[in-house]
Amino acid sequence: MSQADDDLREEVRTWLAANWESDQKGRSPAGPPAGAATPWLTKVVEARWAVPRWPREWYGRALTDAQARIVELEFAAAGAPGSGQDRANLWANTALAHGTQSFKARIVPALLKGEVGMCLLYSEPGAGSDLAGVRTRAERHGDQFVINGQKVWTSMAADADYGMLIARTDWDAPKHKGLSFFFLPMKQPGVEVRPLRQITDEAHFNEVFLTDAIAPAENLLGPLGGGWGVLLTALAYERSVMGEGARGPRSGSPGPSGETNLIALAREAGRLNDPAMRQDIAQVTAYKMLNRLNTARGKADLAQGASSPIMSLGKLAMSRILHEEARVRTELLGAQSLLEGPNHPRAEDANFLSLNAYFTSIGGGTDQIQRTIIGERMLGLPKEPEVDRDIPFRQVRGV
Amino acid sequence: MSQADDDLREEVRTWLAANWESDQKGRSPAGPPAGAATPWLTKVVEARWAVPRWPREWYGRALTDAQARIVELEFAAAGAPGSGQDRANLWANTALAHGTQSFKARIVPALLKGEVGMCLLYSEPGAGSDLAGVRTRAERHGDQFVINGQKVWTSMAADADYGMLIARTDWDAPKHKGLSFFFLPMKQPGVEVRPLRQITDEAHFNEVFLTDAIAPAENLLGPLGGGWGVLLTALAYERSVMGEGARGPRSGSPGPSGETNLIALAREAGRLNDPAMRQDIAQVTAYKMLNRLNTARGKADLAQGASSPIMSLGKLAMSRILHEEARVRTELLGAQSLLEGPNHPRAEDANFLSLNAYFTSIGGGTDQIQRTIIGERMLGLPKEPEVDRDIPFRQVRGV
C-alpha cells in the first residue's frame, strides 16, 4: 500500500463522513434507473467520486483501476451508492466512448446523475440470435435520421427518455458494416411502446414500434456504418456487469424460487428421505455452489491479470441450474405442482421457474449461441461457413 | 390367401420335407460367411429358393414380396437357412444390380452358395464420417485398375476373397462424382491386411493397405465415376438388414452384457432395493423395450406400405441404451468395477460395455451423423452449407 493510496482512502472516508447519510436511495449496477436522480448522486458526480477512472474533464480523477477500487470499497463500506459508474454505467460509458463532444457534454452528466431513463433497442422479431441482422431502417434527412422498424424485448421502455438503438443505414453493405448506433429520444410521437405478455403471464418487456421516429444527427454514436463496433463495446460493458452477478436488463431472474432452497422444500414436502430425490437435490445444490466458485476463481484470475474463460460460462451454468431446479422442485411437489396461485406458493415457485428459466436459456443469447461463443472465443474452435457475411445485406436470404 | 399362395406354401413344404435335415450350418443375415459353403446352400440355390424374388435367369422365381415371405416363413419354420438372400445378401444384391453380365454370371452363384468370402473396403483414416472423401486412388491401366491407398475398420478381411471397394478414379470431379466401386480380389501381393487393436483389447477389424493392388476392369461395378450411387444402394441393403435386428458388419455388439439383465445384476449386487438405482434400472430396461416396440411398429408400417421414420432411429436408440447400461452396471458394481478378467465377470461386462458402446455410437456413422441424417431425411430439415460439394476434389481442404 503506497502513501498515495492511504491518502486517497483517507480523502474518501472524510468526504463520505461529511456528506453521506445512509437513508438514501440505491442504484442498479447498470446505471441509475429513470427517476433515480437524487441530490446525493449529483453530489457524488460533482465531487468526482462517480467515475474516478475517467479524465478530469469528464468528472473523473484519472485514477488507476487499483485506486478506483479503493474509492469503491469505501463507498461500499459506507453503503453509499454512486461510485464505480466508470465500470458499471453502461449508458454513460457508451456515450463517453462514442458520442460527439457536444452530445457528451449534454448527456453524460445527466446519465451519471440518473436524470435520464434509458432502454435498449437491439433485438427485433427477425433479429434475435442474429443481432447483426436487424432490419430497422435509419435514413438521413438533413440533420436528422428518420427511423422505421420494430424492436422487441425492451425493458423499462415506458419510462425511458432515450433508447440505445442499433439500426441499418446502408443496405448495400454486408450485414455488420451497414449498421449505425443512436441515442433515440423515446418521448416522441413516432415511438410506440406496447407491453409484451410473457409465458409467465407477466409483462417486464415491451415491443417498440418506430414509425418515422426522429433522431438528431448528433445522437449518432460512432461513425455512420460503425454501429456494430459500438454495439460490441456496449454488450461487453453489459456482460462485465452481469458477470459480477448483477442482473443486466437482458438477463434472467430466478424469481420466487430464490426464497427457499431445495433442502427446505424437500423437508417440507416430506421427501428429504427419498434417496433418489437426495441425489438430485445434492446435484442441483452443487451446481449452484460450483457456479459461485467458478465466478470467484474467474474474478481472482482477472484480478491477477490472467485472462479467464470462466466468466462467460456463468450464463450457461445458470441456465442449467434454473431448468434443473425447476425439474427437481416439480418432482418434490408431485400432484401439488398441478396448482398455482397465492394459496399454493410452492407450486407457484416450481411452475414459475419452469417457465422463467427460459429467460436465461434464451434471453441475451440462447444457450446454443453461448456454446458457439464459448467454443470459438474460449477454445479457439473455427467458425462455421457464414453464408451471409460478405454479401450486400439486401441479398441475404430472408431479408 | 389365394390358391397360388397355398400351392406355393405346399411346394416349399414338400421340398423342405424331402431335402432338409436340421443338423446343418446357419448363415449370417448379411450373407453366408466365408467358407460357409455347404451342399445345402447349393441345393437351395439350384432349387431356386435362395432368391425367389429374383428373375428366373438369376436363380429366382420372380415372386412378389408377399409370396417370397411365404417361402422365407417356411424355411424359418423348418429352421433351414439359405432363403431370403434376395433381401439379405448384401454382396449378391450389389453384384446383381451393378455388375457386368459376365462378372455376374461368375460371382453371383458363388456368393449365393457362400463359396467366396467378402469384406467391405469403405472407411479410411481420412474418410470416416465423410465417406465420400475417400482418397484411395484407382487408375486404369489397359484392362485393369491399379489401386493405392489405405482402408480401415474392415472385418473378416483376412479370410475374404473379395472386398467391395470404394476408390477415387477422378480427382478433378467433385467429391461424390469421382468415385468408382470395385470387387477387389483380396488374395494378391498388393493387399496387406493388418489386425487393428481396439480399445477393448480385441482385434475384430483390420487395416488394409493397398499398394499397386490390381482389380480387373470387369470388376468395376456400375459406371466409372458412378461409385457413390453403387455405395448408397449397398449401404441401404446393409441398413435394411441391420434394421431387422441382425448386426451388419459395421454395427456393434452388446457383448457379454447381453448375458444377464440389469435386474439380475442388481439383485446379485444387493442393490435392487436402492430406490435411486431402481429408477435407473427401470429407465434402461424401458429404453430396450421401447426400441423393440419401435422396430416392430416400423416393420408393421412398412408392411402396410406406409413409409416409417422409425427404422433409422434404431441405431441412435441402441447407442443410448448401451452407454446408459454401462453407466448403470458400473454404478451397481461400485468398487468391483475397478477389476477385470475371468475372475470378475460382472466387472468385465460393465467395463467391456463402457468401451464397446462406442462401437455403436461411432461405427457405421457416429450418433452425430445419424442425427443429421434423421433431421434431414426424416424431418426434412435443410442441409448445412457444404463447402466441399461442387468443387474439384483436389481443391478440397485437407486433401
Added chain:
Amino acid sequence: MATFTQEDRASLADGLRRLLGDFGTEADVRRTMETPDGYDSDLWRRLAEMGIVGLTIDEIFGGGGAGPVELERVMEETGAALLCGPLLSSGVLAAGLLQALHDEDAATRLLPSIADGKRVATAALTGDAGGWTPETVTVDAAETAGAWSLSGVASFVTHGQIADTLLVAARARGTIALFEVDPTADGVSVTPLPTFDRTLRLARITFSRTGARVLAGGAPAWDVVERALDMTRVALAGEQAGGARRVLDMTVDYAKARVQFGRPIGSFQAIKHMAADLLLETESATSAARHAAQALADGASDAGVAISLAAFTCADAFSAVAAASIQMHGGIAFTWAHPAHLYLRRARADAQLFGAPAFYRERYLRQLGA
C-alpha cells in the same frame, strides 16, 4: 363389443381431426380455457354426436363399444389439439368405473346420458396428498338404516366443478367402495382449484354427512378403480403422444421457416440434432401408448407392465418435447401469444394427473418382478 378395422380407426381419427380443425383451433382453446367451465358446450355436443364422448361405452348404453385401441388413437388427436373438456373425466374415467362395476342399475341410469354428453360425470379418488392409491382416500362412508352418507375430502377431482354426477371412492366397512353423489346435495362443497395448465379443471370437494347412493352394494371396488384407471392411463398416454407429435411438427416447421444468419435455423446442427432426439422420444411415446392400448385390449398378462411403461415414457416424452420446443423457437416462444407454453403447461399437468413418472418407473420395475 364392436370390432374396428384399421380403416375404421383411421377414418375416426380423420373425422375428429377435421372437427377439431374447425372448432378446436388454438383460438378456440385460448377462448375456452378462460371460461369458468373450461369447455365449449357446442364442441362437446359435436364430439358426442361423432361418438367420441361415448366411444368406449357399450353399444347397449348408446356408446360406440370401442376399446382401448380406438380410444388411444382418438386421444392422440385431442392431445394434439389441446382439447379442453371433460372427455377424460366423464367419457373415460367415470364411464370406465360404471362399466367395470357390477351395478346394472347405475349403468343403465347413467351411461346413456354420459354417452350422449348430456351428463358430465367424474370420479373423486384421492385426497389432498394426491397419489391415486387406496391409502390416499380420505372420504369415509357410514351406513345408518340402509342409508349411506359420506364425510371427508377428495381433491384433484378432474372437472369436479362442472360435474353433474360424482363417483366417489370412500372407506366403508374397512374396504374401499364406490358411491354416487349429486354435487348439489346437502353437505357437498365444491371448490375449484387454480391450475397451472389453464386448459384443465380441478376441484377440491368436501363431504359432510352427504347422502350418497352405494354402488355394487358396497363391494370392495379398488380393483374396479384400477381397471378404470388403466383405461384412463392408456387414454392419457395417447394424449401425451399426440401432444408431443404436434409440438415436434410445429417446431420442425418453424425451424424450416425461421431464418437467422442467412440460413433456416433448422440447418444448424444445434437445432437439427435436438429435433432428431425429439423424434426418437416422440416415436417411442407413440409406440408405448399404442402397445399399452393393444395389450389392454387383448387382456394380455403383461398389460400392466405395458401401461406403466407408457405412463412414464409418454409423460417424459411430452414434457421433454414441449420444453425443448420453447428453447428451439427462442424468444418468440417466450411470449404468451405463442402456443408453445400452452403445450408445456399441458405436458406438466399430464405428467402428474394420475401419478408422476418416477412413481410409474418404480411400478414398472415391480410389475417386472423386481
Added chain:
Amino acid sequence: MATFTQEDRASLADGLRRLLGDFGTEADVRRTMETPDGYDSDLWRRLAEMGIVGLTIDEIFGGGGAGPVELERVMEETGAALLCGPLLSSGVLAAGLLQALHDEDAATRLLPSIADGKRVATAALTGDAGGWTPETVTVDAAETAGAWSLSGVASFVTHGQIADTLLVAARARGTIALFEVDPTADGVSVTPLPTFDRTLRLARITFSRTGARVLAGGAPAWDVVERALDMTRVALAGEQAGGARRVLDMTVDYAKARVQFGRPIGSFQAIKHMAADLLLETESATSAARHAAQALADGASDAGVAISLAAFTCADAFSAVAAASIQMHGGIAFTWAHPAHLYLRRARADAQLFGAPAFYRERYLRQLGA
C-alpha cells in the same frame, strides 16, 4: 509447515510438467503400465528428488512441508500426464496416516524414507466389499502378551503388491486401530488384482495371525483415517481435474486439425457445443478441487462439504470429459493406439477408488445438514 506463494506453486507445477514432459510421456506410460510393478523407478527417484513424493511430509522428516493447496496443484499435473506409480498410496495416504497419528516413533522411522521415495508404503483400509467406512473393515487384531497379530482380508489396497510397508486398519478392542505390517512377514499373502485401469495397481491381502506393530498404542484411529482420506480425496480431485483438462485440450486440438466435409470438425456445432459443455465441467472440477484444497488448508468448518463436493464433481467431470472425448474423436479413438481410452480407464478407476460419486453426493447432503 512451510509457506508457499503463488509463484512457488506455479514454479513447482512448471518443473513437474517439464519433468513429466521428459520422462512421463504417453510412451513412458504405455511402457510402464505393462510392467508388473506398474511404475518407473527412475522417474520415481526423480519425483522424490524434486520433492513431489514427500511434498506434504513435514520438513523435520525430510519432506516439503507443503499443504493440500500445493498437493492439489501437483496432482493436476500428474493427472494430466497419467502418471503411473504409488504417489497417492505412499506420499499422500500412508504419509497422511503417519502424520495424523500421534506416534512419534513410527513417524520418525517411516516418514523420512517415504519422503525420499526409498520406501513405498500404502494403506489397507477396506475389505472385499470396498466402501472405505469402518463397517467395511474385515481385519481383526488380537493381542497376546503385548504382541499383536492380524487376521482377515483387506482388498483394493492401492499398490499393495509393491509396498515395503503396510498400514492396516483392523478391529481391536471394539474399535478400529492402525497397525504396521511388513508384507514379507509370515501369514501375509498379497494377491495382485487385475485392474481395468492398467496404470493402476491394486492388491488383495490376507493376514493369518500375522505379527503386527500397533500404532499410537492402539488408540481409536478411524478419525485419523478420515483425515488422511480427506488429504487423499483432495489429491484425487486434483488428479481428476488435471486429467479432464488434458483430455479436453487434446480433443479441442484434434477438432481444430481433423478435416471432414472440407471443414475442421470443430467448426460443426455438434462438436463445438459438446466442447463448450465440457469446458464448463472442466472449469467446475478445477474450481471444486482447488476450493476443497484451500478449505482443508484453512481448516475451514465446511472443509468436509467442500471435499465431498470436489469428490463427486471431479469424478463425474473427468468421466464425462473422457467419455465424450472418444465420441468426438470418432473411430481413431476406438483404437488401442490412441490415448483416449487410457484416460477413460483412469477416469472410471478414480471415480471408484475411495467411494463412488453417488456416495459422495449423499455425504455432501448430510454434511449440509439434510
